[in-house]
Amino acid sequence: MRKLTEAEAVARLKRGKAAFQTHIKLNFEHRALDCGACPTPGVCCTDAHFVNVHITRLEAVAIRDALALTPRLGDDERRAVYVRARDCVGRYGLTSSGDTFARTYSCPLFLKGTGCLVHRRAKPAPCVQHACYEDWADVPPLDTQWREQRRVERLNDETYGAAWEWLPTPVWLTLVDPDSDGAELLRLTRVWESRRARAPRGPGRAGGTRPRPKGRTLPVLRA
Numbered sequence: 001m002r003k004l005t006e007a008e009a010v011a012r013l014k015r016g017k018a019a020f021q022t023h024i025k026l027n028f029e030h031r032a033l034d035c036g037a038c039p040t041p042g043v044c045c046t047d048a049h050f051v052n053v054h055i056t057r058l059e060a061v062a063i064r065d066a067l068a069l070t071p072r073l074g075d076d077e078r079r080a081v082y083v084r085a086r087d088c089v090g091r092y093g094l095t096s097s098g099d100t101f102a103r104t105y106s107c108p109l110f111l112k113g114t115g116c117l118v119h120r121r122a123k124p125a126p127c128v129q130h131a132c133y134e135d136w137a138d139v140p141p142l143d144t145q146w147r148e149q150r151r152v153e154r155l156n157d158e159t160y161g162a163a164w165e166w167l168p169t170p171v172w173l174t175l176v177d178p179d180s181d182g183a184e185l186l187r188l189t190r191v192w193e194s195r196r197a198r199a200p201r202g203p204g205r206a207g208g209t210r211p212r213p214k215g216r217t218l219p220v221l222r223a
Contacts, residue, residue, distance in 0.1 A: 010062050016155075017062075028131070031135070032131035032132055042112065050104060051104055052103065053124050054100065054167055056156045056164055057164035060172035060176045062122040064177075066118040067117060077111075079179070081109065082174070082177045085177075086174050089170050096165070
């Protein structure tokens with residue numbers, strides 16, 4: 001099977017994310033509370049006791065591209081995103097190994113007065129699906145999100161082989177930081193490839209036993 005180039009994979013990722021956002025918007029979002037009327041805008045993105053969204057290597061590249069292209073940010077503001085990401089990694093003890101889902105953080109992609117900096121171009125699936133619902137019956141089923149994440153997994157496999165992993169968003173931002181020397185990503189690439197080579201093939205997985213993302217993805221409910 002021909003391996004996808006990174007540019008091809010990012011294009012497919014964006015098309016899929018756009019379709020996923022449209023699906024959520026048309027079928028579920030109209031039942032959610034209006035974010036524009038929220039008394040604490042951005043709290044669901046910056047609550048360091050709640051957020052533990054994980055993304056993949058390809059999603060990190062798409063986020064980096066979106067940050068580079070958005071006219072809303074100047075050079076200093078773009079650099080500030082990566083500075084915030086590095087600060088998050090240190091402040092909240094985020095890592096690239098072990099139980100990475102056990103740690104939570106405040107998302108560096110949220111900017112007060114602006115909102116999510118990659119809302120339309122590269123928003124992770126858990127963030128797309130998240131909203132405040134008053135009735136549990138209106139909440140989008142998690143299977144919807146998992147299907148999207150499985151699609152993202154396949155794109156990563158077709159692009160990078162074993163050289164990627166689900167990691168907290170701030171960790172991936174530090175790894176794809178345009179000003180980084182790339183040494184840490186290269187080191188992790190070797191670790192992941194070595195681990196996959198030794199690991200037995202898991203059911204339904206072409207390259208090993210990578211677990212399904214298990215972040216805290218249920219939307220907040222308000223009485």
